[in-house]
Amino acid sequence: MASAFVTEDVKTPRTRKAPEPRKWVDVVLKIKEMAQQGEKVPDIAESLQLSYVLVNQVVLQSYKMSVDTLNLFNRQELARLDAI
Numbered sequence: 001m002a003s004a005f006v007t008e009d010v011k012t013p014r015t016r017k018a019p020e021p022r023k024w025v026d027v028v029l030k031i032k033e034m035a036q037q038g039e040k041v042p043d044i045a046e047s048l049q050l051s052y053v054l055v056n057q058v059v060l061q062s063y064k065m066s067v068d069t070l071n072l073f074n075r076q077e078l079a080r081l082d083a084i
Contacts, residue, residue, distance in 0.1 A: 021077040024070055031058045049080050 027048060034044045035058075045055040054076070057067055 019081055021074070021081060024073050027073070028058055031055055035059050049076075051076060 027050070030048060031044055031050075034047070035041075039047075041055050041059055042052060044050075044059075045052045048055070051072070053067060054069060054073055057069060
């Protein structure tokens, strides 16, 4: 006689770990690497999900740019991770 109970494997839902914010030092190294490979600033910015201003500042290493780089990067990281 067949059992009246249906058995199924119950899978526990996987909790997805929220991505960690990147470190500016690591991102700068990646920007420099990509620039040395000949990639253009807009392409690097799009690829790394950063603003043109941040990438351009790293590539040009311009003293004339008056951007609070670290704070701007941190805000962009939070926005990228939907934390703001």
